[in-house]
Amino acid sequence: MNLTSSRDELLGRPATTFSVYKVHELPPLPRDLRATERCLTAGGMYNPGGRTAEEATGSQDSYAVGDLSGKHNKWRRPQTLPELFPRLWDVFLPLQGPHSVAHRTLVLYRPAANGSASQEPWMCGTLLWYEPGTDPRKVPVSTAEAVYRYPIVGRIVFRQPAERPWADTTVLVEYLVHADGTSQNNTFEHRWGVHDSPPGKDFYDWQNRCLSAGGVYNPHKVYVDRGAGEPGCDGTRPGLCPAGLLSARHGTFAIAGRKGNGSALTRRLYTDRQLALGGPAGVLGRSLVIYDDHGPKARGERLACSVVGGVYRRKAVAKDWFGNGQPTTLKGRVEMIQQTEHDVTDLDVKFEGLDDSGDYRIHKVSVEMDLEFPCEETAVYGTWDPLGVGPARLPEPGRGSTDQYPMGDLSGKFGTLEGSAIHASAHNDSRLPLFGTDAVIGRSVVVYKKNKVRWACSTIERGYSPSEARELRAIASFHHPLGFAYGFIRMTQLVYRDGSTSDTVIEVKLRHPGKHDRNVTRNHNWAIFVNPVGVDATVKVLNTRCVAGGYMWNPYYTQLADPLNEDLYRDECGPDNPLRCYVGDVSGRMGTIDIGTQRQVFTDSNFPLEGTVSALGRSIVIFTKDRGGERFACAKIEPDSDIIKYANIEKPPRFVLAQFMAEVREIMGIPEWMLSVDSRKTRTLHDGGCVQFLLHFKGPIANQLELDFSRLMNAGSLPAPTLYIPGYVPSDKRKKRLSYRPCGARDPNQKSRKKSFLGSRAHCNRWSSFSCYGLAVLSLNFYLWAGTVF
CATH class of the missing domain: 2.60.40.200 (Superoxide dismutase, copper/zinc binding domain)
Structure with a gap:
């Protein structure tokens, strides 16, 4: 505890x-x-x-x-x-x-x-459960959940010691609220139970709802048809109940009509001795059905159903360190594991190569790899402090409880790194969430010098094994030169083997178009719309802009029976009740975004990237400032690839990598977020005659970007831009030729072999053909990385 x-x-x-x-x-x-x-x-x-x-x-x-x-x-x-x-x-x-x-x-x-x-x-x-002994340890726990989205919303959680199907199972009813708009009144005496099969799509069927779930789950074939006078199934005789008949053992429960009543009215905790999560009689993959015996007779008795799916621990790791303006000696990792949002987070810190170090903290956003000073205030901003604890009047480092410090102030909670070249420690933190809106995944860890100068930093990435899960990536890219927002909204989500999903981490980086535009507008609502964008994304008239996107995405028919009651919907939808929001109403549960200011990172539990209900192929629409209701800008949500490739070029005098990247992006006609360079991997070769760097081709056309980059390096020019933008004709003044050449390549029109500023042929001949000529076609070390962290 x-x-x-x-x-x-x-x-x-x-x-x-x-x-x-x-x-x-x-x-x-x-x-x-x-x-x-x-x-x-x-x-x-x-x-x-x-x-x-x-x-x-x-x-x-x-x-x-x-x-x-x-x-x-x-x-x-x-x-x-x-x-x-x-x-x-x-x-x-x-x-x-x-x-x-x-x-x-x-x-x-x-x-x-x-x-x-x-x-x-x-x-x-x-x-929580602990193993007895002189060194007690937490018992590993298996967790499952049933999430309801129509016509009620809510969540019921099951927890049992892992690989002990005979142990007690804790059942937590978190909250249950009517969501389709038919009732704003509390309802009572709802029976509930586990049924044989996962639900089909008939949970939308008013008269035959949830019949696909089958009968009550009874793996032990308990006989329930007893004669008069014989003892029956109830809370005092749970062994006479089928395993799935939960209301007989624990009683019925209520469903709130409004979210304000949800927690007090519907939150319940039960301990069940017949319900197993694993083993031959496990309930994973089956249905949890909620009944309504007092509803309309024509509808039938089943009110709602949901599959019982797994909830997997979250692991987060910061381990790939960037130096802040110069290479860093820091090695090691900060590793965090949290079983569920109801558990504390286990923190394991291991550092080597510390050099006069002081604090280490979690900061607001991830590290941008192509910056020269990626750890600065202008890049990752301040300490992550969503509760607004602030820096004033804090206890001495390591002296207070974890909630007395800003959430990201790890050295305040557990002590600084001062006086150590090597540091190893393990902690428990009740205020370091890996679940929910304040999760630290997608943010960064910054290590400071003792003098408070930022020294090294690393993005906090998901930790998972490919045998357990895979990571989905998507992006909404706002890159149209005639558009009204410029930048991207990038999304990542884990999908586990059984189809269960993690929260979706969303990074927003948007400014107003124009190379030097410093406009700032705030409080833009944003949403997922049902269709992809059309050519109307850039029309000047607001009420005709982004019309092709259709309307806000609402696949679970939230508020269906009372769609015009906007006041009711706005009262019910919020960060504290995200399932009560339309899936497409991102700002309703995450809050607004700003354009022209800092990057923002959100964690959304209701933003699916795969399955029958998926945001891929739809559009993100940003509304006008100050919570306005008109459509301001839009972009299609597409798969986001990441192709990684080494490249070598001949190094001219006063070479600046940023200028090379800007020239390549201009010729290819792509924004900076589709082609970036890892600042840690840049190095000179062949006695300074060549420079090697690691490129990341990103976005929905990453494969085409990589191919066109190779063509550009081989031929020295690119006739047409790589990125096709519907409705936009590139300027005929667009630059088409590249001022740089791959290491070892020779201009066929150059007859003289005299040494030039690009280096001599004799210099290249001292190296293998793989080093000098193979790299001319940029074939060195081509990888596809999935972003997996172990």
């Missing part, structure tokens, strides 16, 4: 004593709130027996299961006491069975700030 404290103690409020500690019925909400607010989401004190304060007689069985301070007196924490160490016995605190406290929350209280006798939450943490 990892306890997080409130930052209030840094703001002058006493936080040195507490006298009440209880187990609460639910885990805290996973979204990132301040500690006190987060603890308030854990429900009430866990009291399955319904005990009252008047019944307490002093014996443990007379108190609520979760009333630990009542059963064991009250603790006080003197200001000088840094830890709690009492060892207590409790025979009414079950770790197994229907009343288990696993995955519930331990909350520590302190006196209220107003001086009254009441108590308020101070710290809280989730109770």
Whole structure:
């Protein structure tokens, strides 16, 4: 268990004593709130027996299961006491069975700030399974989920110790809300259960909904048709129930009509002894069906269904280090693993080659590889701090709890790198999410010198094995010279072997067109539209622009029964309830974007890149500034490749790689994000006569880019630009010839073999034909990389 404290103690409020500690019925909400607010989401004190304060007689069985301070007196924490160490016995605190406290929350209280006798939450943490022993370790846990999108939205999570199908399974109903607009009222007494088969598309069928799910899952062939007077299946006799008949064991639940009622009304936690996630009787790949016995008779009893799919741990790694203006000696990695959003993140830090180093922090965005100073404030910006903790009045490094520092301030949480050439440490962090909107995947780690100068940096990438998953990449490229936005929106997502998917990481880099345009506009809504863009993407009249994109994408018919009730939709759709938004309404759940300012990174749980519901082939539409409703700019969402290739050219005097890249991009007619160079890999060869660099060809036409680049280097010219832009005719003044030549190539019109500024033939003859002539056609080390991180 990892306890997080409130930052209030840094703001002058006493936080040195507490006298009440209880187990609460639910885990805290996973979204990132301040500690006190987060603890308030854990429900009430866990009291399955319904005990009252008047019944307490002093014996443990007379108190609520979760009333630990009542059963064991009250603790006080003197200001000088840094830890709690009492060892207590409790025979009414079950770790197994229907009343288990696993995955519930331990909350520590302190006196209220107003001086009254009441108590308020101070710290809280989730109770998780650990292996016993002198060095206890967390038990690996398998997690599954059923996600509902129509006609209700919500999520039900299943957790069981990995490879132990006989162990208890925790079932967490996170929230359930009506989403089709038919009802804004809460509904009750909904039965639920696991059924044999995954659902087909009949969950859209009003009269025959979810019939494809089959019957109730009963792998052990439990006989349920019992005669009068015989004991039947219920919560007191769970062994007489089929494994899938959950409502018989745990009761029915409610579905909220509005999201404001969702958490308090529908969040529930159950412990089930008959439900296995793995093994021959596992429920993965089957359906979880929710019933409505009080709905219209013509509709049938099944209200909604969803497949039970896997939830896989997230791993993130920063390991490929860029020097900030010069090569770096730094080696090693920062590795993060989080099982689910309800778990703490395990952090493993290993550095070698440290040189007078100080802090290390997570910064807002990823590293751009072709910059000379990629770690600077202008490139990756400041420390990642989505909760706005700020730099003021922080505890000394390594002295406070993790929530007392900005989320990305790793050295503040765990200590600096000072005085070490080699550093190795392992930590747990309750405020370093790899799931959800504040996830750190797609951002960067920056290592500082002791004098606060930024020294080295690396992008935080997903860690996965190709046997487990594959990464999908997509891009919406805004590159039309007559367009109204210039830049890209790039998306990545993992797809696992069973079809389950990760969140989608989205990078936005947009400015206004024009080489020197410094316009800044803010608060643009953005959305996925159903169709690709047409030639109307660049028309000047706003109300006719991007019309070919159609309308906002809504594949799950959210708000279908009341589509004109915009006020209701805007109240319900938000970051705290992303499934209640249209899939296409990205700004509804992620917020707005700015044009002409910093890059932005988002993590979206509802942006699919593959399957029957996929954003690929559709368009992203950006609306006018200040949350305006008119379409401002648009681009098609296309696959994003990354072809990596080494190239050598003869090095002229005063060679500047950036000028070479700009000339190549101009001739090929492509934006900078379709052709970039890895600044770490540039080096000189052949006594300085050649320069070698590593190119990345990106975007939907990466293959064509690579071929045309080879043609350009071979022939020295390119008659037509590589990138075809519908409706745009390139200028006849476009540059067509390249001023550079590949290393070893000789102009056939050059009759003299005298040494020139490009180097002599004698110089090339000292090297192998592979070095000098093979590279003339740029054939050295051609790779296709999938971006996999191990």
